Amino acid sequence: MAKNKSIHLSRRERQIMDIIYELGRATAAQVRCRLPDPPSYSAVRAMLRLLEEKGHLRHRQDGPRYVFLPTLSRDKARQSALKQLLRTFFDGSTEGAVAALLDMESSKLSPGELDRLAELIERAKKEGR
Amino acid sequence: MAKNKSIHLSRRERQIMDIIYELGRATAAQVRCRLPDPPSYSAVRAMLRLLEEKGHLRHRQDGPRYVFLPTLSRDKARQSALKQLLRTFFDGSTEGAVAALLDMESSKLSPGELDRLAELIERAKKEGR
DNA sequence: CGTCGTGTGCTAAATTATTAGCAGGGTGCT
DNA sequence: AGCACCCTGCTAATAATTTAGCACACGACG
Structure with missing residues:
Protein backbone atom coordinates (compact mmCIF):
# COMPACT_ATOMS: atom_id res chain seq x y z
CA MET A 1 0.00 0.00 0.00
CA THR A 71 16.77 -1.97 7.88
CA LEU A 72 19.25 -1.53 5.11
CA SER A 73 22.78 -2.22 6.10
CA ARG A 74 24.95 0.82 6.40
CA ASP A 75 26.90 -0.49 3.45
CA LYS A 76 23.94 -0.60 1.16
CA ALA A 77 22.78 2.81 2.25
CA ARG A 78 26.26 4.18 1.70
CA GLN A 79 26.40 2.65 -1.68
CA SER A 80 23.25 4.29 -2.85
CA ALA A 81 24.09 7.61 -1.25
CA LEU A 82 27.43 7.61 -2.99
CA LYS A 83 25.88 6.70 -6.28
CA GLN A 84 23.43 9.54 -5.99
CA LEU A 85 26.15 12.00 -5.05
CA LEU A 86 28.30 10.89 -7.91
CA ARG A 87 25.55 11.33 -10.39
CA THR A 88 24.38 14.68 -9.09
CA PHE A 89 27.64 16.46 -8.54
CA PHE A 90 30.35 14.62 -10.38
CA ASP A 91 28.76 13.53 -13.63
CA GLY A 92 29.24 10.02 -12.39
CA SER A 93 32.97 10.40 -12.26
CA THR A 94 34.54 8.52 -9.42
CA GLU A 95 37.80 10.22 -10.12
CA GLY A 96 36.23 13.62 -9.69
CA ALA A 97 34.73 12.64 -6.39
CA VAL A 98 37.93 11.24 -5.01
CA ALA A 99 39.77 14.33 -6.13
CA ALA A 100 37.24 16.54 -4.37
CA LEU A 101 37.59 14.53 -1.20
CA LEU A 102 41.34 14.78 -1.25
CA ASP A 103 41.17 18.44 -2.00
CA MET A 104 38.61 19.24 0.60
CA GLU A 105 40.08 17.63 3.61
CA SER A 106 43.65 17.40 2.60
CA SER A 107 44.77 18.89 5.83
CA LYS A 108 42.93 16.24 7.73
CA LEU A 109 44.50 13.30 6.00
CA SER A 110 47.42 11.93 7.88
CA PRO A 111 50.43 10.56 6.04
CA GLY A 112 49.38 7.13 7.19
CA GLU A 113 46.00 7.49 5.60
CA LEU A 114 47.53 8.76 2.42
CA ASP A 115 49.80 5.75 2.32
CA ARG A 116 46.93 3.39 2.75
CA LEU A 117 45.02 5.11 0.00
CA ALA A 118 48.00 4.93 -2.31
CA GLU A 119 48.11 1.25 -1.65
CA LEU A 120 44.43 0.86 -2.40
CA ILE A 121 44.99 2.48 -5.73
CA GLU A 122 47.91 0.21 -6.45
CA ARG A 123 45.74 -2.76 -5.74
CA ALA A 124 42.97 -1.43 -7.96
CA LYS A 125 45.45 -1.08 -10.77
CA LYS A 126 46.58 -4.64 -10.47
CA GLU A 127 43.08 -5.96 -10.33
CA GLY A 128 42.01 -3.87 -13.27
CA ARG A 129 44.61 -5.26 -15.50
CA MET B 1 11.52 36.68 6.11
CA THR B 71 22.59 30.12 -6.75
CA LEU B 72 25.30 28.31 -4.90
CA SER B 73 28.14 27.27 -7.07
CA ARG B 74 28.28 23.60 -7.79
CA ASP B 75 31.50 23.50 -5.83
CA LYS B 76 29.96 24.83 -2.68
CA ALA B 77 27.00 22.53 -2.97
CA ARG B 78 29.31 19.61 -3.54
CA GLN B 79 31.34 20.56 -0.57
CA SER B 80 28.44 20.53 1.78
CA ALA B 81 26.96 17.37 0.30
CA LEU B 82 30.27 15.61 0.74
CA LYS B 83 30.62 16.82 4.28
CA GLN B 84 27.19 15.55 5.13
CA LEU B 85 27.87 12.19 3.52
CA LEU B 86 31.14 11.84 5.31
CA ARG B 87 29.60 12.53 8.66
CA THR B 88 26.61 10.31 8.15
CA PHE B 89 28.16 7.24 6.64
CA PHE B 90 31.87 7.34 7.22
CA ASP B 91 32.26 8.75 10.70
CA GLY B 92 33.86 11.73 9.08
CA SER B 93 36.64 9.61 7.67
CA THR B 94 37.79 10.77 4.29
CA GLU B 95 39.85 7.67 3.95
CA GLY B 96 36.82 5.50 4.40
CA ALA B 97 34.92 7.37 1.77
CA VAL B 98 37.68 7.19 -0.76
CA ALA B 99 38.08 3.51 -0.08
CA ALA B 100 34.37 2.94 -0.63
CA LEU B 101 34.49 4.84 -3.89
CA LEU B 102 37.42 2.82 -5.13
CA ASP B 103 35.82 -0.36 -4.04
CA MET B 104 32.45 0.38 -5.49
CA GLU B 105 33.34 1.37 -8.97
CA SER B 106 36.68 -0.21 -9.31
CA SER B 107 35.73 -1.77 -12.57
CA LYS B 108 34.88 1.60 -13.96
CA LEU B 109 38.15 3.28 -13.17
CA SER B 110 40.49 3.26 -16.09
CA PRO B 111 44.22 2.84 -15.58
CA GLY B 112 44.59 6.47 -16.58
CA GLU B 113 42.23 7.59 -13.88
CA LEU B 114 44.00 5.49 -11.33
CA ASP B 115 47.29 7.02 -12.33
CA ARG B 116 45.92 10.50 -11.93
CA LEU B 117 44.56 9.63 -8.54
CA ALA B 118 47.86 8.18 -7.46
CA GLU B 119 49.44 11.41 -8.45
CA LEU B 120 46.93 13.43 -6.49
CA ILE B 121 47.80 11.44 -3.44
CA GLU B 122 51.48 11.98 -4.02
CA ARG B 123 50.89 15.67 -4.18
CA ALA B 124 48.80 15.63 -1.01
CA LYS B 125 51.63 13.88 0.75
CA LYS B 126 54.11 16.49 -0.26
CA GLU B 127 51.84 19.32 0.72
CA GLY B 128 51.03 17.72 4.01
CA ARG B 129 54.59 17.48 5.04
C1' DC C 1 -6.50 37.59 -38.78
C1' DG C 2 -7.73 33.58 -35.70
C1' DT C 3 -5.97 29.89 -33.17
C1' DC C 4 -2.81 26.56 -31.66
C1' DG C 5 1.19 25.66 -28.86
C1' DT C 6 4.12 26.90 -25.26
C1' DG C 7 5.56 29.98 -22.18
C1' DT C 8 4.47 32.93 -17.77
C1' DG C 9 2.07 34.51 -13.00
C1' DC C 10 -1.03 33.78 -9.63
C1' DT C 11 -4.20 31.55 -6.14
C1' DA C 12 -7.05 28.19 -3.92
C1' DA C 13 -7.64 23.48 -2.99
C1' DA C 14 -5.90 18.69 -2.00
C1' DT C 15 -2.52 16.01 -0.07
C1' DT C 16 1.31 15.07 3.26
C1' DA C 17 4.10 15.93 6.97
C1' DT C 18 4.50 17.27 11.68
C1' DT C 19 3.02 18.17 16.12
C1' DA C 20 0.51 18.20 20.64
C1' DG C 21 -2.00 15.80 23.82
C1' DC C 22 -4.29 12.02 26.07
C1' DA C 23 -4.42 7.14 27.96
C1' DG C 24 -2.17 3.66 29.54
C1' DG C 25 2.00 0.38 31.39
C1' DG C 26 6.06 -0.53 34.06
C1' DT C 27 9.72 0.52 37.45
C1' DG C 28 11.69 2.49 41.47
C1' DC C 29 11.29 5.10 45.68
C1' DT C 30 9.31 6.75 50.21
C1' DA D 1 0.25 1.61 48.65
C1' DG D 2 0.90 6.21 46.45
C1' DC D 3 3.64 9.05 43.63
C1' DA D 4 7.03 10.51 40.05
C1' DC D 5 9.07 9.44 35.90
C1' DC D 6 9.87 7.61 31.47
C1' DC D 7 8.36 4.75 28.16
C1' DT D 8 4.68 3.20 24.72
C1' DG D 9 0.39 3.62 21.39
C1' DC D 10 -2.89 6.25 19.49
C1' DT D 11 -5.73 10.13 17.36
C1' DA D 12 -6.94 14.70 16.06
C1' DA D 13 -5.36 19.24 14.99
C1' DT D 14 -2.00 22.22 12.76
C1' DA D 15 1.49 23.44 9.42
C1' DA D 16 3.71 22.68 5.20
C1' DT D 17 3.90 20.66 0.73
C1' DT D 18 2.35 19.85 -3.73
C1' DT D 19 -1.01 20.19 -7.04
C1' DA D 20 -4.59 21.82 -10.47
C1' DG D 21 -6.61 25.44 -12.85
C1' DC D 22 -7.39 29.96 -14.65
C1' DA D 23 -5.76 34.33 -17.11
C1' DC D 24 -2.76 36.34 -20.10
C1' DA D 25 1.41 37.09 -23.50
C1' DC D 26 3.89 36.00 -27.65
C1' DG D 27 5.47 33.72 -31.97
C1' DA D 28 4.27 30.45 -35.78
C1' DC D 29 1.30 29.37 -39.33
C1' DG D 30 -2.86 28.18 -42.38
Missing part, protein backbone atom coordinates in the same frame (compact mmCIF):
# COMPACT_ATOMS: atom_id res chain seq x y z
CA ALA A 2 2.65 2.42 1.03
CA LYS A 3 5.23 0.54 -0.93
CA ASN A 4 5.84 2.90 -3.76
CA LYS A 5 6.07 5.84 -1.43
CA SER A 6 8.63 4.18 0.73
CA ILE A 7 11.57 5.60 -1.12
CA HIS A 8 10.51 9.15 -0.47
CA LEU A 9 11.70 10.55 2.80
CA SER A 10 10.51 13.84 4.16
CA ARG A 11 12.94 16.31 5.63
CA ARG A 12 12.52 15.22 9.20
CA GLU A 13 12.57 11.59 8.20
CA ARG A 14 15.81 12.14 6.35
CA GLN A 15 17.31 13.85 9.37
CA ILE A 16 16.26 10.99 11.57
CA MET A 17 17.66 8.37 9.25
CA ASP A 18 20.91 10.28 9.09
CA ILE A 19 21.15 10.33 12.85
CA ILE A 20 20.46 6.64 13.10
CA TYR A 21 22.95 5.77 10.41
CA GLU A 22 25.48 7.94 12.13
CA LEU A 23 24.93 6.29 15.47
CA GLY A 24 24.26 2.82 14.18
CA ARG A 25 21.24 2.51 16.42
CA ALA A 26 19.36 4.86 18.68
CA THR A 27 16.48 5.30 21.06
CA ALA A 28 13.76 7.87 20.58
CA ALA A 29 15.36 10.08 23.19
CA GLN A 30 18.75 9.94 21.52
CA VAL A 31 17.28 10.81 18.19
CA ARG A 32 15.31 13.64 19.67
CA CYS A 33 18.17 15.40 21.37
CA ARG A 34 20.30 15.37 18.23
CA LEU A 35 17.60 16.87 16.10
CA PRO A 36 18.34 20.48 15.14
CA ASP A 37 15.40 21.96 16.99
CA PRO A 38 14.13 19.14 19.15
CA PRO A 39 10.41 18.70 18.65
CA SER A 40 8.20 17.03 21.17
CA TYR A 41 8.86 13.52 22.21
CA SER A 42 5.66 12.34 20.62
CA ALA A 43 6.62 13.84 17.33
CA VAL A 44 9.84 11.90 17.25
CA ARG A 45 8.19 8.69 18.25
CA ALA A 46 5.51 9.16 15.64
CA MET A 47 8.07 9.51 12.95
CA LEU A 48 10.08 6.58 14.11
CA ARG A 49 6.93 4.55 13.91
CA LEU A 50 6.28 5.81 10.40
CA LEU A 51 9.79 5.05 9.29
CA GLU A 52 9.35 1.59 10.63
CA GLU A 53 6.09 1.18 8.76
CA LYS A 54 7.78 2.34 5.61
CA GLY A 55 10.42 -0.27 6.16
CA HIS A 56 13.42 1.92 6.77
CA LEU A 57 13.79 1.04 10.40
CA ARG A 58 13.12 -1.81 12.69
CA HIS A 59 13.29 -1.87 16.42
CA ARG A 60 14.45 -4.07 19.16
CA GLN A 61 13.12 -4.11 22.67
CA ASP A 62 15.91 -3.19 25.02
CA GLY A 63 14.64 -3.38 28.53
CA PRO A 64 11.95 -0.79 28.92
CA ARG A 65 12.55 1.03 25.65
CA TYR A 66 12.93 0.59 21.95
CA VAL A 67 16.20 0.76 20.12
CA PHE A 68 15.86 1.55 16.45
CA LEU A 69 18.10 0.19 13.76
CA PRO A 70 18.24 0.75 10.04
CA ALA B 2 11.92 33.25 4.69
CA LYS B 3 15.57 33.25 5.49
CA ASN B 4 15.73 30.78 8.29
CA LYS B 5 13.57 28.34 6.39
CA SER B 6 15.73 28.48 3.36
CA ILE B 7 17.95 25.62 4.38
CA HIS B 8 15.08 23.18 4.51
CA LEU B 9 14.30 21.52 1.26
CA SER B 10 11.26 19.39 0.84
CA ARG B 11 11.38 16.15 -1.06
CA ARG B 12 10.33 17.56 -4.38
CA GLU B 13 12.53 20.57 -3.92
CA ARG B 14 15.47 18.30 -3.27
CA GLN B 15 14.72 16.30 -6.39
CA ILE B 16 14.54 19.45 -8.42
CA MET B 17 17.77 20.84 -7.06
CA ASP B 18 19.46 17.55 -7.81
CA ILE B 19 18.28 17.67 -11.38
CA ILE B 20 19.45 21.21 -11.83
CA TYR B 21 22.81 20.52 -10.29
CA GLU B 22 23.14 17.51 -12.50
CA LEU B 23 22.32 19.48 -15.60
CA GLY B 24 23.96 22.67 -14.58
CA ARG B 25 20.94 24.63 -15.70
CA ALA B 26 17.48 23.69 -16.85
CA THR B 27 14.13 24.93 -18.03
CA ALA B 28 10.89 24.03 -16.34
CA ALA B 29 10.15 21.52 -19.05
CA GLN B 30 13.51 19.82 -18.65
CA VAL B 31 13.08 19.57 -14.95
CA ARG B 32 9.60 18.23 -15.32
CA CYS B 33 10.43 15.39 -17.65
CA ARG B 34 13.25 14.13 -15.45
CA LEU B 35 11.11 14.02 -12.39
CA PRO B 36 10.26 10.47 -11.32
CA ASP B 37 6.52 10.84 -11.84
CA PRO B 38 6.11 14.04 -13.78
CA PRO B 39 3.56 16.25 -12.09
CA SER B 40 1.75 18.97 -13.93
CA TYR B 41 3.65 21.73 -15.54
CA SER B 42 2.23 24.26 -13.14
CA ALA B 43 3.41 22.28 -10.20
CA VAL B 44 6.95 22.30 -11.43
CA ARG B 45 6.86 25.98 -12.20
CA ALA B 46 5.43 26.75 -8.82
CA MET B 47 8.26 24.95 -7.11
CA LEU B 48 10.88 26.54 -9.24
CA ARG B 49 9.45 29.88 -8.21
CA LEU B 50 9.53 28.85 -4.59
CA LEU B 51 13.10 27.67 -4.82
CA GLU B 52 13.98 30.97 -6.35
CA GLU B 53 12.26 32.83 -3.54
CA LYS B 54 14.16 30.77 -1.04
CA GLY B 55 17.33 31.75 -2.76
CA HIS B 56 18.43 28.37 -4.09
CA LEU B 57 17.86 29.20 -7.69
CA ARG B 58 17.91 32.17 -9.95
CA HIS B 59 16.78 32.37 -13.52
CA ARG B 60 17.81 33.90 -16.74
CA GLN B 61 15.53 34.82 -19.56
CA ASP B 62 16.50 32.79 -22.58
CA GLY B 63 14.35 33.80 -25.47
CA PRO B 64 10.78 32.99 -24.57
CA ARG B 65 11.51 30.90 -21.50
CA TYR B 66 13.32 30.82 -18.22
CA VAL B 67 16.49 28.92 -17.62
CA PHE B 68 17.11 28.14 -13.98
CA LEU B 69 20.52 28.01 -12.42
CA PRO B 70 21.68 27.17 -8.93
